[in-house]
Amino acid sequence: MIYVTQRKIIIIGAGIAGLTAGCYLQKHGFETEIYELHNLPGGCVTSWKRKDYTIDGSIHGLVGSSPDHPMYDLWDEIIDMKNLEIFDGEEVVIITRDKKRFIKYYNLEKLEKYMKEISPEDSPIIEDYIKDIRKLQKMDAFSIIAGKPMEFYNIFDYLKMVKLLPALKIMQKWQKITAEEFSKMFKHPFIKEAVRSFLSPVLFEILVFTEMDLKRSGFPVGGSLNFSKQFERRYLELGGKIHYKSKVTKINTTYDEKNKKDKVTGITLENREYISTDIVISAMDGYSTLFELLDGQYLYEKLSKVYNKADLNPSMILISVGVNKEYKDESQTFFINLEKPFKTPDGNVFDLLKLRIFNFETPLVPVGKTLFIVELSTRNFEYWRELRAKNRVEYKKIKTEIASQIIDMLNDHFENLKENVDMIDVATPATFHRYTNNWQGSTQGWANENLFENKPIKKELPNLANFFMIGHWTVPGGGVPNAFMSGRTVAQIICKQEKKKF
Numbered sequence: 001m002i003y004v005t006q007r008k009i010i011i012i013g014a015g016i017a018g019l020t021a022g023c024y025l026q027k028h029g030f031e032t033e034i035y036e037l038h039n040l041p042g043g044c045v046t047s048w049k050r051k052d053y054t055i056d057g058s059i060h061g062l063v064g065s066s067p068d069h070p071m072y073d074l075w076d077e078i079i080d081m082k083n084l085e086i087f088d089g090e091e092v093v094i095i096t097r098d099k100k101r102f103i104k105y106y107n108l109e110k111l112e113k114y115m116k117e118i119s120p121e122d123s124p125i126i127e128d129y130i131k132d133i134r135k136l137q138k139m140d141a142f143s144i145i146a147g148k149p150m151e152f153y154n155i156f157d158y159l160k161m162v163k164l165l166p167a168l169k170i171m172q173k174w175q176k177i178t179a180e181e182f183s184k185m186f187k188h189p190f191i192k193e194a195v196r197s198f199l200s201p202v203l204f205e206i207l208v209f210t211e212m213d214l215k216r217s218g219f220p221v222g223g224s225l226n227f228s229k230q231f232e233r234r235y236l237e238l239g240g241k242i243h244y245k246s247k248v249t250k251i252n253t254t255y256d257e258k259n260k261k262d263k264v265t266g267i268t269l270e271n272r273e274y275i276s277t278d279i280v281i282s283a284m285d286g287y288s289t290l291f292e293l294l295d296g297q298y299l300y301e302k303l304s305k306v307y308n309k310a311d312l313n314p315s316m317i318l319i320s321v322g323v324n325k326e327y328k329d330e331s332q333t334f335f336i337n338l339e340k341p342f343k344t345p346d347g348n349v350f351d352l353l354k355l356r357i358f359n360f361e362t363p364l365v366p367v368g369k370t371l372f373i374v375e376l377s378t379r380n381f382e383y384w385r386e387l388r389a390k391n392r393v394e395y396k397k398i399k400t401e402i403a404s405q406i407i408d409m410l411n412d413h414f415e416n417l418k419e420n421v422d423m424i425d426v427a428t429p430a431t432f433h434r435y436t437n438n439w440q441g442s443t444q445g446w447a448n449e450n451l452f453e454n455k456p457i458k459k460e461l462p463n464l465a466n467f468f469m470i471g472h473w474t475v476p477g478g479g480v481p482n483a484f485m486s487g488r489t490v491a492q493i494i495c496k497q498e499k500k501k502f
């Protein structure tokens, strides 16, 4: 049943965090409106059309895509998971510098057998690695963590966390080992070479495998924008309102005598329109929220430290190549070791290409064709921002040059690719910033290298009442599930404050 209260809530940003908060708050009787800079929902979780291809910008694998994962029921509270078609990949192919292919099977049994066949003498380390992944699968940390946010933990919840200690021990062990160090533990030269391209630290590799082996983190076949549109549809069905092309430039505040601190009174849009409200939830970029919309007035020491450290997830150069040819027998994910390192004009040097191939049945790619997407991480946002701002011709030229070099590299591994190219698209950190306003074009907010040090960042500011912050800037590591959970959690917090059952 939907019942309406008088408290009006404005949400800034129609990314997954903002839409999720909006859905849960509408469900619990609040009147909410979302103000969104772009003309589409989803923020980072988006896709865009080029010729007859749809380029997918975000979700590689949706954690909780299968009903036996605890996240599945949470997604299902908002979108209809039964109708979300999922594709589960079987493996990652690592191409070594001498062009040999190592198959990293997601199926652990297959992987163990394959690696031992290549190198029986490496059996002890292979077994240790697989055994730890299986242990983590059995402990199923997600089922303990999902559902109840840490903000609501009581003594019994912390006691339940004790059960996670063995899992934490395993995670800490692999957190300390880089792919390079892991590779040195093997004797066989081919495995050594392949393992160098594992995710680093090896913990990330292990976390991916715990889910991929169980087929619980598949790709939504309709793509990222389609996924976001399902959140938008649900929000509108619940009575929410979205104002697109509405950039918020200020969060207005005033001193509240009763509470002896400032409180939020409304927001101001780029066109200077002022909208009053009781509560503001910022589900947009953290840096602009704190330093621009709130003028840097409400930072506290710990938060200032986090923003000064600026330990961000990198941005990306995303090169998409449409090819008028089928590559049905290829896998969907490749890590290609390059014979010669590849330099990009922003000062990065790459010896590894991360490639996704859309060669399965999906509405994103026309029948008979294939889409290749290469991801190059970069932290040099300034280079791209300045180049685009000062010299658009040169910016386009550099994008074309990068694409042409990438096509040559792909052509070395995929037959007749170059002669069949019929679409090229290059998105840079400037693109990601323009469309999502994320600080330095970061694709996922804070980096998660400090996985065990950084707790979630508080959703409230001590000196400002009626204000909340959610989204990937409030959870180290970022990503779609964290954005979703932060939106769900803020609704729980507001319900509690307003004495409503969640």
Ligand SMILES: Cc1cc2nc3c(=O)[nH]c(=O)nc-3n(C[C@H](O)[C@H](O)[C@H](O)COP(=O)(O)OP(=O)(O)OC[C@H]3O[C@@H](n4cnc5c(N)ncnc54)[C@H](O)[C@@H]3O)c2cc1C
Binding pocket: 012, 013, 014, 015, 016, 017, 018, 035, 036, 037, 038, 041, 042, 043, 044, 045, 057, 058, 059, 060, 061, 246, 247, 248, 249, 283, 284, 285, 288, 316, 318, 432, 435, 436, 437, 438, 442, 443, 444, 445, 470, 471, 472, 473, 478, 479, 480, 481, 483
């Ligand atoms: C290329 C790419 C690949 C990724 N791959 C994965 C993946 O495989 N798995 C995974 O889990 N995550 C992935 N991510 C990260 C994930 O998409 C994000 O962490 C997550 O979607 C963040 O959601 P959010 O709602 O917190 O923020 P955002 O998506 O950034 O949404 C914020 C919204 O606020 C709007 N906004 C900003 N400023 C204003 C303003 N002043 N006024 C009004 N509106 C404003 C923006 O336009 C945007 O719509 C990827 C991201 C990218 C870009």
